[in-house]
Amino acid sequence: MDYISENIFYQTFSVFLTIGTFLSLFLPFTFRKELNNEKVNEISSKAIEDYIQNQKENERIKKGASL
Incomplete structure (x- = not known):
């Protein structure tokens, strides 16, 4: 059994975890990105297109499964 002191x-x-x-307690940092x-x-618009694409794919799968 290895001891931490050894x-x-x-x-x-x-030590690095403690530091x-x-x-992080005293100097919190965040990544900030400005969106216009x-x-x-x-x-x-990309999210809406993806949603429509997924809905069409789901309907196609349902039609294929009901045959």
Whole structure:
């Protein structure tokens, strides 16, 4: 049985984990991306197209299953 005091890897890992935890508590970071109206419209139209495509595919599968 290896003890943590005898294993450098576990000591290093626990130190980095502790430092990372303290940094995230006091210096939280987020990824922020600005969206403009054009990008929102593009994303929403793509989502609508995907939804329509999925609905058509589901109807095709239902028709095939009912035969």
